[in-house]
Amino acid sequence: MMLAQPDETFRVPSSPNLTHPKPWQLGRRFALTTEMVGKRFIEVLKVVVNLLALVWAVAFIAASPRSWTPLTRMVFARQLLFTAVDGLLVAIRISAAVGVLVIVQSAMWLDAVGATTDGISPVLWKAVIHEIAPLIASLVVVGRSGIAISTELATMLVSGELEVLESQGVDPMTTMIMPRVLSMTLSVFCLAIVVATTMLVMGYMVGWLMGVIHTPWSMFLESLLRESNLLDFAFFVPKTIIAGAFAGAICCADGLTVRGTMSDVSRVASRSGIHAMTAVFGISAILSILIYNRILVFQIL
Amino acid sequence: MSSLEKNDPAPAEADPRREILVLEDLSFRDLTRQSVTLRDANLKIFENDLVTLTLPPSMESRAFTSMLLGLRMPQQGRVLFDGNEWTGEDYALHDRMRSQIGRVFDGKAWVENMNIYENVVLPHQHHNHRTVKELDREIQYWSRRFEIESMKDQRPAFVGKTFLRICEWIRALIGSPRLLLLEHPMRSVPRARFPALLQAVVSATEAGAAALWIAPSSDLQRDKFPTSARHYQIHDFHLTPVG
Numbered sequence: 025m026m027l028a029q030p031d032e033t034f035r036v037p038s039s040p041n042l043t044h045p046k047p048w049q050l051g052r053r054f055a056l057t058t059e060m061v062g063k064r065f066i067e068v069l070k071v072v073v074n075l076l077a078l079v080w081a082v083a084f085i086a087a088s089p090r091s092w093t094p095l096t097r098m099v100f101a102r103q104l105l106f107t108a109v110d111g112l113l114v115a116i117r118i119s120a121a122v123g124v125l126v127i128v129q130s131a132m133w134l135d136a137v138g139a140t141t142d143g144i145s146p147v148l149w150k151a152v153i154h155e156i157a158p159l160i161a162s163l164v165v166v167g168r169s170g171i172a173i174s175t176e177l178a179t180m181l182v183s184g185e186l187e188v189l190e191s192q193g194v195d196p197m198t199t200m201i202m203p204r205v206l207s208m209t210l211s212v213f214c215l216a217i218v219v220a221t222t223m224l225v226m227g228y229m230v231g232w233l234m235g236v237i238h239t240p241w242s243m244f245l246e247s248l249l250r251e252s253n254l255l256d257f258a259f260f261v262p263k264t265i266i267a268g269a270f271a272g273a274i275c276c277a278d279g280l281t282v283r284g285t286m287s288d289v290s291r292v293a294s295r296s297g298i299h300a301m302t303a304v305f306g307i308s309a310i311l312s313i314l315i316y317n318r319i320l321v322f323q324i325l
Numbered sequence: 326m327s328s329l330e331k332n333d334p335a336p337a338e339a340d341p342r343r344e345i346l347v348l349e350d351l352s353f354r355d356l357t358r359q360s361v362t363l364r365d366a367n368l369k370i371f372e373n374d375l376v377t378l379t380l381p382p383s384m385e386s387r388a389f390t391s392m393l394l395g396l397r398m399p400q401q402g403r404v405l406f407d408g409n410e411w412t413g414e415d416y417a418l419h420d421r422m423r424s425q426i427g428r429v430f431d432g433k434a435w436v437e438n439m440n441i442y443e444n445v446v447l448p449h450q451h452h453n454h455r456t457v458k459e460l461d462r463e464i465q466y467w468s469r470r471f472e473i474e475s476m477k478d479q480r481p482a483f484v485g486k487t488f489l490r491i492c493e494w495i496r497a498l499i500g501s502p503r504l505l506l507l508e509h510p511m512r513s514v515p516r517a518r519f520p521a522l523l524q525a526v527v528s529a530t531e532a533g534a535a536a537l538w539i540a541p542s543s544d545l546q547r548d549k550f551p552t553s554a555r556h557y558q559i560h561d562f563h564l565t566p567v568g
Contacts, residue, residue: 093450093451093452093453094450094451095447095450095451096451098443176438180436183433183437184387184432184433185433185435185436187391187396187433188430188433188435188436189436189447190394190396190423191394191423191426191428191430192423192424192428192447192448192451193419193420193421193422193423193424193426193448193451193452194420194447194448195416195420199451
């Protein structure tokens with residue numbers, strides 16, 4: 025089949041917009057692009073600095089015994105109950121599913137290449153403790169409580185409830201924000217321990233039932249514990265604490281940025297969820313770089 | 326000497342009573358709502374003083390009252406509460422100052438995820454002014470005086486407007502406030518309850534408080550107020566005395 029030949033007589037109509045840009049125009053475009061990128065970078069930097077300031081303020085206020093008034097204690101207890109205790113079942117369900125997926129998949133591949141399941145233990149331990157458990161716990165807390173916190177604070181701001189508190193000399197930072205950020209931080213840490221335990225137990229059970237894990241539980245556990253060292257916990261604790269603190273700070277800060285009417289609340293809440301999740305992944309990646317000198321890759325040996 | 330007293334001015338020569346709320350050359354307007362707008366307003370409210378401010382029709386007082394509490398800044402002039410300004414960064418002092426002011430709000434007045442009792446005792450517990458027993462005793466006293474039932478375990482969204490308004494009055498009155506800011510306080514309250522509420526304000530002022538009663542003329546029966554009360558209105562954006 026003959027392809028149609030381009031028409032020799034076809035000419036692009038002359039237009040000043042279609043001429044090649046002159047060197048000074050290219051320079052100007054480059055300058056504008058650089059300016060735009062620079063502005064965006066400074067904006068992101070400002071947001072990060074503001075969040076760091078908020079986290080610092082929360083830590084500073086929480087350290088003062090005078091901040092723990094009956095109202096602050098009540099808000100903290102209620103938030104902890106909602107985020108950590110009520111979120112326990114959700115965390116267990118998700119981590120059980122992820123545990124089965126990760127451990128059974130790994131065991132099946134090792135089985136296929138003729139390796140023993142002993143080889144899976146270091147990978148499992150590092151992956152679960154260093155990366156997956158803190159991530160899942162953070163995502164559960166953000167999805168379940170972070171967005172709710174953002175919605176609640178935005179609603180309180182728009183409806184004038186925060187003004188009511190301030191009118192009575194009740195500082196919203198001490199009574200509304202600090203206990204919420206703190207409870208989210210604590211919840212991520214506690215849920216990460218639950219997630220890690222559930223993943224390992226459920227993964228082993230299903231793998232054993234499917235016949236892809238042949239070692240007895242005691243040996244499996246022993247090989248996991250053999251792989252653990254103090255450094256794992258030294259990284260697990262700050263990773264969960266920092267991710268939780270930033271997720272909480274982002275949700276609170278976003279909730280308080282709402283301007284306008286009640287219809288803006290849902291938009292702000294969904295945006296804060298995305299921001300918090302992005303931050304959790306970002307923090308995880310940055311800490312991995314700092315800790316292992318690699319990004320989301322586990323130094324097994 | 327308490328921190329609230331550190332900036333106390335010398336007693337005024339004209340009136341020996343303590344100045345509780347002072348507006349000096351105050352200009353204020355809030356663009357976000359149909360709010361009270363004032364130009365070069367001057368007003369002094371002393372202890373044992375009851376002042377009424379008549380609002381033009383359909384004008385809201387919330388932003389203006391928030392400005393009196395230091396939550397908004399005036400365009401010009403200054404507001405002093407008990408000798409202290411709202412400017413500066415001593416936020417702990419500002420919170421302590423606000424804890425001595427009882428307010429009946431124009432509009433939203435409750436934190437919805439707490440019950441009414443929690444709302445009422447919230448500021449007093451927060452500032453550690455009173456024990457729960459003392460607060461309960463005081464709440465019971467005012468509940469009996471205003472003839473309302475117990476406010477325990479009821480969320481603000483699930484009770485009648487009149488009951489909620491009376492509870493707001495109780496919240497403003499307990500804890501011996503230095504200043505009462507009453508915005509449209511008879512809204513949703515039957516006229517029959519007016520004498521009891523007014524008497525409560527008179528009792529508070531006799532005990533040393535100052536009170537500013539802000540309401541539209543349709544809801545402000547000036548002739549029912551004690552003769553010692555001073556009356557003002559807003560005319561052409563200026564604060565002018567009445568009578």
